[in-house]
Amino acid sequence: MYCIDDKEFPCSTSLTMRYIGGKWKAVILLHLIEKKRYSELRRECPAITERTLSLQLKELEEDGLVIRTVHTNKAPLKVDYELTEFGKTLIPLLMSIADWGEGAAASDMRIKTSRG
């Protein structure tokens, strides 16, 4: 049994999902394997709305998985995001997640693949 902020997690699996679950967190983390500017991230993930991307990044930062760096305070702002050491421990898992999805696309006939 694990707890974070009075929320309970009965096993380590549910605990992991607390960090990378949700619709977009794993996607964002995977993109951040390479350090990125905020605008790069947005361009690479057009399916994620601005608000959601911003909120998820803040949560990832609070969870200690991602670090945000501001390089200048004068406009135009320059901010980038990268994985912390703790966040980097997720890399093999993130790779496995991406890999499994590719395999699934070949196995599950309900999945339609297109260039998009």
Next chain:
Amino acid sequence: MYCIDDKEFPCSTSLTMRYIGGKWKAVILLHLIEKKRYSELRRECPAITERTLSLQLKELEEDGLVIRTVHTNKAPLKVDYELTEFGKTLIPLLMSIADWGEGAAASDMRIKTSRG
């Protein structure tokens, strides 16, 4: 770009999360690495409500990850669940998810661990 039932997934990562995302699916799948009776599953996952367990199992079945077998139609019913061959391709990933959670519990000081 991938599609299932007119829902769009921009990358393989988001596609995987479609299968194992949500609060409990990965937990259920991990328990089903060994074939289980419905009642066993319930006993082992008391944190999951009956309704949710039932719904998730049905979804996992529709997704081709799990197979449900009814062994008798006369009461008392006997039903068990196990991973399909497709579902078994998730096992290494499920293991990694559980493992990472254990490591996180040791790294993230916000996580309180208890016997429960």
Next chain:
DNA sequence: CTGTATCCTCCAAGATACTG
């Protein structure tokens, strides 16, 4: 450029009672 602020919708999931 890098975000917030508002408003809104939808649905995953909980609680509880009931059924073949």
Next chain:
DNA sequence: CAGTATCTTGGAGGATACAG
């Protein structure tokens, strides 16, 4: 034993406009 049926709700996530 193995589930459904109802009812409810919190919160994740979308759309869009605005801000430092």
